[in-house]
Amino acid sequence: MNSRMFPRSAAAVGRARAFVAGCIGGCAAEQADDIRVCVSELVTNALQHTPTGRRFLVRVVLNESVVRIEVHDASSDTPHLCTPADTDDRGRGLHLVDALADDWGVSDRTGPGKVVWVTFKIRTAAEVTCERHIP
Structure with missing residues (x-):
């Protein structure tokens, strides 16, 4: 398990992405x-809703299959x-998450x-390659 705190700033989005990418090196490129x-x-939503002056935590839990x-x-x-x-410029992010992730949700936390x-x-990259070749 890897965790990192980030300040409430626009630069945190790229830093959180880079942090997670560094933790998931074994995933297939498309999945990464x-x-x-x-x-x-998720980080953009956290930035929009986290009170000013507060930070947020990104945690990556990796096991052999998930x-x-x-x-x-x-x-x-x-x-x-x-x-x-159609004219709204917001409100589609969780639809992307819902389409791309195997599962997602919201849980309580301490505090x-x-x-x-x-x-x-x-x-893995090998599994993705095999999937592409199966008729």
Whole structure:
């Protein structure tokens, strides 16, 4: 398990993505891209809802078959899928997470706020190559 605290700043999105990418080196490239997109979306939500002056935590739990990424923040706002209008410039991030991750959800945590998490069943580059060749 690896964890890192990040300040509430726009630069934290890229830093959190890089941190997670460094923890998931064994994943297939396409899956690593999906994981990075999900991290970007969850961290962006944390930035928008975390109170000013607070930090948030990104945790990566990796075992032989699953990677779980958690974003802990101090906001009590619970994220949910919404239905943005075609003209809205927000509200689609969790739809990406829902489409790309094997599972995601929200959990309580000790202290203020919540944990938003995503899980991915790990696929190696060899498995992805084999999947492409199966008729």
